Amino acid sequence: MKRYINCVLCNSNESRLIFEEGQIAIVECKSCGLAYNNPRICEEKELKKVYDEKYFGGKDFSFSDIIVESWAGNSNYISSFYEKKEEITQNFLKILNEIERYKKEKGRFLELGCAYGFFLDVVRNRGWEAHGVEISNDSANYARQELKLDVKIGTLEEANYPDEYFDVIFLSDVLEHLPNPIEILKEINRILKPDGILRMLVPNDLYCLSVWIKKIIRGTKYRKPSVLPPIHLYFFSKDTLQKALKKTGFDILKIKFTVYSCPDYKNYFGVKRLLLYPILHKLFHQVSILLNMSNTINVFAKKRI
Ligand SMILES: [Zn+2]
Numbered sequence: 001m002k003r004y005i006n007c008v009l010c011n012s013n014e015s016r017l018i019f020e021e022g023q024i025a026i027v028e029c030k031s032c033g034l035a036y037n038n039p040r041i042c043e044e045k046e047l048k049k050v051y052d053e054k055y056f057g058g059k060d061f062s063f064s065d066i067i068v069e070s071w072a073g074n075s076n077y078i079s080s081f082y083e084k085k086e087e088i089t090q091n092f093l094k095i096l097n098e099i100e101r102y103k104k105e106k107g108r109f110l111e112l113g114c115a116y117g118f119f120l121d122v123v124r125n126r127g128w129e130a131h132g133v134e135i136s137n138d139s140a141n142y143a144r145q146e147l148k149l150d151v152k153i154g155t156l157e158e159a160n161y162p163d164e165y166f167d168v169i170f171l172s173d174v175l176e177h178l179p180n181p182i183e184i185l186k187e188i189n190r191i192l193k194p195d196g197i198l199r200m201l202v203p204n205d206l207y208c209l210s211v212w213i214k215k216i217i218r219g220t221k222y223r224k225p226s227v228l229p230p231i232h233l234y235f236f237s238k239d240t241l242q243k244a245l246k247k248t249g250f251d252i253l254k255i256k257f258t259v260y261s262c263p264d265y266k267n268y269f270g271v272k273r274l275l276l277y278p279i280l281h282k283l284f285h286q287v288s289i290l291l292n293m294s295n296t297i298n299v300f301a302k303k304r305i
Contacts, residue, residue: 002039008182009034009244018206019222024229026206034240035206037229044179047230051136078142081118092122095199099168100126102197102253102300107167112156112188113174117143124149131166133159156184161191172201173260176234185248192303198250200299203227204257206235209284209293226295238297250301257294259285 006013007029015027018035027038081088100106106127114120114132116139124130132151134140143151152159169188175181188198205211205225215223225235236244238255245252288294 002041003043004039005036007032007034007036008180009240009247019224021224021228026225026229026235032240032243033237034243035235035237037233040230040233042230047179048135050230077139078116081116088118089122092119095119095170095172095201096123096126098300099170099197099199102302103168105167107193108165109168109170110161110166110191111170111172112184113171113177114143114149114151115139117147117149117151119170119172120149120151121147128168156187163190164193164196165191166196167193168197168199170199173203175200175202176205176232176236179233181234182244182248185244185250189249189303194303194305196303197253198245198299198301198303200301201258201260202236202241202297202299203232203260204237204293204295204297205232207237207293208295209288209291210295212293236297238292241297241299245299245301249304251304253300253302254298255300256298257289257292258296258298259289259294260296 002023004013007015010029010032012029012031014030015038016030017025018028019026023041025038026035028035107129108131109120109123109128110131110133111120111123112133114134115136117132117134120130120132120143130149132140132143132149133156134143134151134153135155137153140151140153143149169192175184178184192198203226205227206223211223211225214220225232238257242252242255285294
């Protein structure tokens with residue numbers, strides 16, 4: 001199944017090919033610059049299957065004849081969290097501290113795509129009323145049963161929250177997975193209070209320094225993002241994120257570049273075993289942040305009133 005779509009940001013159907021591998025193609029809109037998977041290789045119904053237990057299970061999975069490599073890189077998400085709980089919790093607290101700089105009074109907090117609920121658990125412990133939405137049954141059930149969190153299984157639209165309900169909405173590595181991120185941003189805008197804050201972490205997958213360097217080293221025609229469709233369907237840049245937020249009723253408070261610190265995401269050049277690696281790694285990250293070319297875009301936005 002191949003289905004061509006127009007740009008969700010500006011509705012143009014004029015684009016140029018910027019990546020191709022087998023049946024997987026990524027194009028860049030000639031009008032607004034948004035990079036996205038086109039044509040789509042699976043329907044939304046099939047896409048839901050991606051996020052069953054296999055998604056967090058570290059196994060490859062397939063659609064008809066397309067093999068999708070698992071991004072997870074390890075076989076047990078839960079045990080690897082508990083192994084590195086200290087380090088990961090520190091990172092969560094850093095994210096939460098930044099949110100609290102914009103939102104001093106603790107109210108209702110929603111995490112869209114909350115997975116097993118580890119971040120939401122920290123949010124609740126800090127005194128927020130924590131809510132989650134998660135499409136993956138397996139991880140949502142863990143959050144509900146083991147962590148006793150208020151997590152709805154399904155999409156944000158299916159959760160059907162009232163207007164102006166949340167003080168903070170948080171998305172970490174979620175927007176780029178969604179079939180229509182513009183519709184989701186509009187829905188987020190609807191359920192956010194007038195003084196509500198939207199905080200997102202979005203991968204800078206096509207425009208980051210490591211992807212350019214890999215292209216040069218390997219001498220390939222295209223830059224290859226680290227996560228391919230149908231897992232990532234959109235490849236935002238700072239510019240296209242700003243356009244998407246503007247279109248959906250947000251004012252941007254701050255955008256900054258950081259480095260995603262997942263411990264399994266560190267092997268940039270295949271030089272992991274070198275003694276110098278930790279130093280090179282740190283230096284590389286600092287340079288990429290300085291150039292606004294690191295692997296994560298951090299967005300702080302508020303509802304335009
Ligand atoms: Zn466009």
